[in-house]
Amino acid sequence: MTEELMTIREMCATYDVTPRTLRFYEAKELLFPIREGQKRLFTKRDHARLKLILRGKRFGFSLEEIRQLLDLYHVGDQQLTQMSRTYEIACERLADMELRREELTQAIDDLKEQLRWGEKVIASMKQEKKAAE
Amino acid sequence: MTEELMTIREMCATYDVTPRTLRFYEAKELLFPIREGQKRLFTKRDHARLKLILRGKRFGFSLEEIRQLLDLYHVGDQQLTQMSRTYEIACERLADMELRREELTQAIDDLKEQLRWGEKVIASMKQEKKAAE
DNA sequence: CGTTTGCATTACGTAAACGTCATCTAAGTG
DNA sequence: CACTTAGATGACGTTTACGTAATGCAAACG
Numbered sequence: 001m002t003e004e005l006m007t008i009r010e011m012c013a014t015y016d017v018t019p020r021t022l023r024f025y026e027a028k029e030l031l032f033p034i035r036e037g038q039k040r041l042f043t044k045r046d047h048a049r050l051k052l053i054l055r056g057k058r059f060g061f062s063l064e065e066i067r068q069l070l071d072l073y074h075v076g077d078q079q080l081t082q083m084s085r086t087y088e089i090a091c092e093r094l095a096d097m098e099l100r101r102e103e104l105t106q107a108i109d110d111l112k113e114q115l116r117w118g119e120k121v122i123a124s125m126k127q128e129k130k131a132a133e
Numbered sequence: 134m135t136e137e138l139m140t141i142r143e144m145c146a147t148y149d150v151t152p153r154t155l156r157f158y159e160a161k162e163l164l165f166p167i168r169e170g171q172k173r174l175f176t177k178r179d180h181a182r183l184k185l186i187l188r189g190k191r192f193g194f195s196l197e198e199i200r201q202l203l204d205l206y207h208v209g210d211q212q213l214t215q216m217s218r219t220y221e222i223a224c225e226r227l228a229d230m231e232l233r234r235e236e237l238t239q240a241i242d243d244l245k246e247q248l249r250w251g252e253k254v255i256a257s258m259k260q261e262k263k264a265a266e
Numbered sequence: 267c268g269t270t271t272g273c274a275t276t277a278c279g280t281a282a283a284c285g286t287c288a289t290c291t292a293a294g295t296g
Numbered sequence: 297c298a299c300t301t302a303g304a305t306g307a308c309g310t311t312t313a314c315g316t317a318a319t320g321c322a323a324a325c326g
Contacts, residue, residue, distance in 0.1 A: 083258065090247065
């Protein structure tokens with residue numbers, strides 16, 4: 001069941017995506033499935049990355065932006081300068097995301113207020129209807 | 134300065150978009166500038182709607198989804214049934230957005246943790262470099 | 267052993283969201 | 297009045313993120 005390696009179909013079923021999508025992500029270097037002969041086998045790492053990809057998409061990040069974000073999660077053993085640069089970029093992203101959350105909160109509050117107004121309108125309309133009967 | 138009606142250029146300057154974008158939004162019935170002869174004049178209502186459009190885009194909503202959301206903000210005097218339906222849709226949207234915010238919060242926390250890890254790595258690399266000198 | 271089944275590659279198609287270019291008008295400017 | 301300026305209207309081009317065949321291979325099944 002919860003095996004270490006998954007075929008493309010199993011991945012599709014697990015994450016509700018198409019094979020095309022997974023191959024596309026590999027072509028774009030977002031995923032790196034290993035090969036058993038010709039066939040792709042998706043590793044634990046691919047699972048983690050795909051989850052982050054799908055989450056990123058829900059926030060309107062482009063695949064290219066997501067790729068850059070993903071690179072932050074597998075840095076390994078790079079040069080100090082590169083590492084620092086990566087760190088800076090990550091900080092900027094974080095700031096972006098926090099700003100986004102604030103905006104989202106604002107949007108949620110706006111919509112809530114609108115809904116309260118809507119409730120009142122509906123209530124009064126029901127009253128009118130009743131009165132007209 | 135802060136006049137009631139704006140030309141297309143003034144709108145572009147104010148919101149950092151192109152004329153093409155504004156005409157496109159009009160074609161898609163997201164904006165409804167009035168006409169003075171041939172020329173478009175954008176009203177207060179268009180300002181409000183454009184702000185919401187741009188905000189929606191930052192969260193990965195499609196223009197069509199945004200259009201539906203915008204409709205919630207000008208309902209006016211519709212039928213009760215339509216109003217109720219609109220209200221339901223709005224509630225669903227609200228739930229979506231709150232879910233999104235939770236996910237975003239999760240993503241922010243993940244990234245923060247990653248950054249703390251990154252700080253440690255950078256610190257230790259600086260140590261190594263120092264030791265190597 | 268023929269044939270599904272599962273996956274591969276290659277290539278062309280598509281919807282969304284504009285960009286870009288060509289052409290046209292109406293209004294103002296020296 | 298020639299000319300620039302601001303804006304309008306098509307029409308075609310472009311990028312992103314896949315969808316959709318068409319074709320091929322290799323193992324597994326009846």
